[in-house]
Amino acid sequence: MKTIPFAVTAIALAIGATPAVAAENAASESTKAFNQQLRDYLPFDDDTDFENARRGLIATLDESVIKKPDGSPVYDTAQFDFATGDSPDTANPSLWRQSQLNAINGLFEVVEGKIYQIRGFDLAVMTFIRGDNGWIVVDPLTANETAAAGLSLLQEHVEDIPVTGVIITHSHVDHFGGVKGILTQDEVDAGEIPIVAPENFFEESVSENLIAGNTMSRRASYMYGNVIEKGPEGSLGSGLGTTTAAGTVTIAQPTITIDDTPKTEVIDGVEIEFLNTPGAEAPAELMFYVPEFKALMQAEEISHTLHNLYTLRGAKVRSGDLWAKYIHDVINRYGDDVEVSLGSHHWPTWGNENVVEYWEKQRDTYRYLHDEVLRLANHGETMLEIAEQIELPDSLAQEFYNRGYYGSVSHNAKAQYQLYFGWFSGNPSELHELPPAEEGAKFVEYVGGAEQVLEKARQDVDEGNYRWAATALNHLVFAEPENQEAKDLLADALTQMGYQAESGPWRNFYLSGAKELREGVAEVATPDTASPDMVKGLPLDIYLDYLAVRLNHPEAVGKDFDINFEMPDVDEKFTISISNGVMNYTIGDWAEDAAATVTIDRAQLDSINLGETTMADSIDAGDVTVDGDQQTVDEFIGLLDSFEFWFDIVTP
Numbered sequence: 001m002k003t004i005p006f007a008v009t010a011i012a013l014a015i016g017a018t019p020a021v022a023a024e025n026a027a028s029e030s031t032k033a034f035n036q037q038l039r040d041y042l043p044f045d046d047d048t049d050f051e052n053a054r055r056g057l058i059a060t061l062d063e064s065v066i067k068k069p070d071g072s073p074v075y076d077t078a079q080f081d082f083a084t085g086d087s088p089d090t091a092n093p094s095l096w097r098q099s100q101l102n103a104i105n106g107l108f109e110v111v112e113g114k115i116y117q118i119r120g121f122d123l124a125v126m127t128f129i130r131g132d133n134g135w136i137v138v139d140p141l142t143a144n145e146t147a148a149a150g151l152s153l154l155q156e157h158v159e160d161i162p163v164t165g166v167i168i169t170h171s172h173v174d175h176f177g178g179v180k181g182i183l184t185q186d187e188v189d190a191g192e193i194p195i196v197a198p199e200n201f202f203e204e205s206v207s208e209n210l211i212a213g214n215t216m217s218r219r220a221s222y223m224y225g226n227v228i229e230k231g232p233e234g235s236l237g238s239g240l241g242t243t244t245a246a247g248t249v250t251i252a253q254p255t256i257t258i259d260d261t262p263k264t265e266v267i268d269g270v271e272i273e274f275l276n277t278p279g280a281e282a283p284a285e286l287m288f289y290v291p292e293f294k295a296l297m298q299a300e301e302i303s304h305t306l307h308n309l310y311t312l313r314g315a316k317v318r319s320g321d322l323w324a325k326y327i328h329d330v331i332n333r334y335g336d337d338v339e340v341s342l343g344s345h346h347w348p349t350w351g352n353e354n355v356v357e358y359w360e361k362q363r364d365t366y367r368y369l370h371d372e373v374l375r376l377a378n379h380g381e382t383m384l385e386i387a388e389q390i391e392l393p394d395s396l397a398q399e400f401y402n403r404g405y406y407g408s409v410s411h412n413a414k415a416q417y418q419l420y421f422g423w424f425s426g427n428p429s430e431l432h433e434l435p436p437a438e439e440g441a442k443f444v445e446y447v448g449g450a451e452q453v454l455e456k457a458r459q460d461v462d463e464g465n466y467r468w469a470a471t472a473l474n475h476l477v478f479a480e481p482e483n484q485e486a487k488d489l490l491a492d493a494l495t496q497m498g499y500q501a502e503s504g505p506w507r508n509f510y511l512s513g514a515k516e517l518r519e520g521v522a523e524v525a526t527p528d529t530a531s532p533d534m535v536k537g538l539p540l541d542i543y544l545d546y547l548a549v550r551l552n553h554p555e556a557v558g559k560d561f562d563i564n565f566e567m568p569d570v571d572e573k574f575t576i577s578i579s580n581g582v583m584n585y586t587i588g589d590w591a592e593d594a595a596a597t598v599t600i601d602r603a604q605l606d607s608i609n610l611g612e613t614t615m616a617d618s619i620d621a622g623d624v625t626v627d628g629d630q631q632t633v634d635e636f637i638g639l640l641d642s643f644e645f646w647f648d649i650v651t652p
Contacts, residue, residue, distance in 0.1 A: 025495045027089035030464025034500045039093050042398060049304070049400060053104045053347040058116075059157045060106035066121065066149045066245070074145040074247035077105045077120055079230055080237060088232040092502045098305070098405045099236040099504075101347070107153045110348050111293045111340060116158060117348075118150035123241040124174040124344050126150050127297065129290065131268025134164030138297060139344050140178040143247025147178025163187075164268040166252075168197040169299035169344055170285035171204035173249060180250035180533070188252045194267055197254035198276055198286040205251060206534055207542045208283065211549055212314060214643040220313040222649065225508035227524050228515055235511070239305050239405025239504030241345050249531040258286050262333075275330070277301055280323040281308075283316075287330065294339040296355075301326050302362050304346035305405040309369065310415030312505045317419045320370030320412070327363035331356065358401060365402045368392060369409065373416040382425035383417040408503045437652045440478035447472075450480055457489055466493040474650075477517070481651045490650075491517040513650045521646050535609045540572060540587060543609070547576070548583040550640045557581040559639070561632050562591035569601040578636065596628030 064078035080103035087096035105120020118126040127138035140147040168176045225235030258274040274288045281300040288297045309318045341355045342348035376386045387410045396402050453476045460469040473490035491514035498510030559578045566573045574587045618624040
């Protein structure tokens with residue numbers, strides 16, 4: 001089983017090559033009817049998005065597979081080419097349409113001679129702005145290999161000039177991980193090419209997925225469909241884009257930090273007005289406007305999908321109120337002049353009236369979700385009740401860019417409830433519920449046994465009552481995890497729910513769960529953003545916070561000691577203190593009565609962090625020295641957990 005080493009993990013994002021998994025079920029009549037209702041509701045005869053997604057196409061890659069130098073695949077630009085024609089019965093027609101749009105890939109001209117984009121080379125979009133002397137690169141994708149391929153295509157077909165600036169819009173890896181595919185390490189070290197990023201970018205980038213990284217990563221293997229095939233009966237992408245490249249992840253410190261709004265900078269002769277927008281789509285994010293081209297880079301605050309106010313992989317809840325206010329500010333600032341709005345995902349929107357209407361309806365979608373949840377909550381409605389009844393008005397819901405391809409009205413409504421009220425509805429029955437296995441056993445007992453549950457659930461599945469059948473069967477599976485008949489029937493229900501899902505992550509979760517119920521947990525390749533660049537960039541306090549989370553607290557009860565640490569190569573020192581079953585630390589000072597003093601270079605600590613060696617081996621090799629009681633040091637190391645990655649999700 002894959003375990004997480006003495007280190008940081010990061011979100012496991014979807015990759016190009018996944019194992020082929022045959023679907024167990026055709027679409028049911030209930031699923032066909034459900035999907036037909038959406039065909040009747042949405043304006044599928046409107047081809048504007050397809051026209052915009054293809055507008056300005058210059059070139060595509062001759063070879064669809066982007067590879068590492070050793071020939072291993074990083075990303076296949078053709079992996080979603082199957083999404084052609086009318087939607088099959090096994091796909092929500094709206095999500096199918098979005099997948100078709102996201103599959104359009106290549107180099108595109110956005111503003112004649114001035115702004116270009118690479119789309120469909122990764123989950124995100126990479127943008128190029130022509131400066132006085134070279135290219136200003138915006139959001140260099142997830143991996144060095146995809147970013148380099150995009151830059152090469154631009155230089156081949158437009159103009160072979162160097163990179164003279166980099167702008168990173170926010171702290172998610174698909175927007176910065178390829179930075180050393182467009183800049184050399186020497187160029188980064190020299191610091192002469194400006195790298196612009198929002199305030200706290202670096203800290204948020206290396207820390208976001210550290211403390212809870214193992215669980216986030218495992219759940220992301222569901223969210224991005226890592227364990228299921230791509231196809232009409234499998235993953236259709238994420239809705240936000242296609243999928244993420246499995247290449248080399250890097251990071252670079254910004255040379256210019258955006259901490260004010262607005263803040264104007266001139267990058268390679270181009271005047272750019274930056275807006276700092278933290279705490280909405282990402283903890284560190286910015287948008288910017290280029291007056292010369294009347295162009296707004298909207299980052300992910302505006303996109304061609306309803307975004308996540310809560311992401312299913314797990315993360316801190318985001319505020320729809322704050323999100324709407326950022327878009328409102330953009331409308332007030334630039335609404336009179338803007339001619340093109342382009343983002344870090346999807347395709348641009350052109351024309352002042354079109355852009356402003358797009359902005360206004362995205363703004364109002366987040367405002368409606370936030371405010372309506374609070375209104376209903378103040379009437380005493382609970383989280384589940386609100387999520388069940390809230391619907392966007394037709395004026396918003398019939399715009400494709402407001403459809404729930406990545407987020408959803410349902411789980412975003414729950415997120416806004418959680419933001420204000422937490423997990424508790426106020427009903428005291430929820431204060432001390434049984435855990436799933438015990439609750440499942442009592443549920444099955446009350447119903448009259450496993451056969452009764454199976455009989456009733458099979459009838460519900462036959463009638464298309466998949467949601468309740470899944471709830472009941474989940475109880476049975478947790479009560480009797482070896483009951484394969486129950487797992488298979490639950491998988492059937494989840495499969496149909498996946499075929500109906502408009503959200504890419506919902507579909508991927510349903511189908512991933514169905515696969516694991518039928519076949520068990522399969523260990524597949526998942527990108528790991530805990531690259532050397534990321535690990536070496538960890539601030540010491542974040543690294544120590546992670547050690548504190550790894551401490552096996554019950555095992556540490558009764559232990560009471562201090563250990564001093566010195567890192568000569570970076571001239572830092574700190575103390576780790578164990579007491580009352582917890583770990584505290586002090587940076588910059590030592591305990592006078594420490595049991596031991598450990599001398600270790602930060603580079604050696606990074607090597608341990610990357611799993612290249614262990615603390616014990618480093619001590620034995622003389623790379624780490626211990627002055628004092630080594631047994632206490634060994635005891636501390638022994639108290640640190642390693643986390644199993646491929647833990648069970650749909651079974652106990």
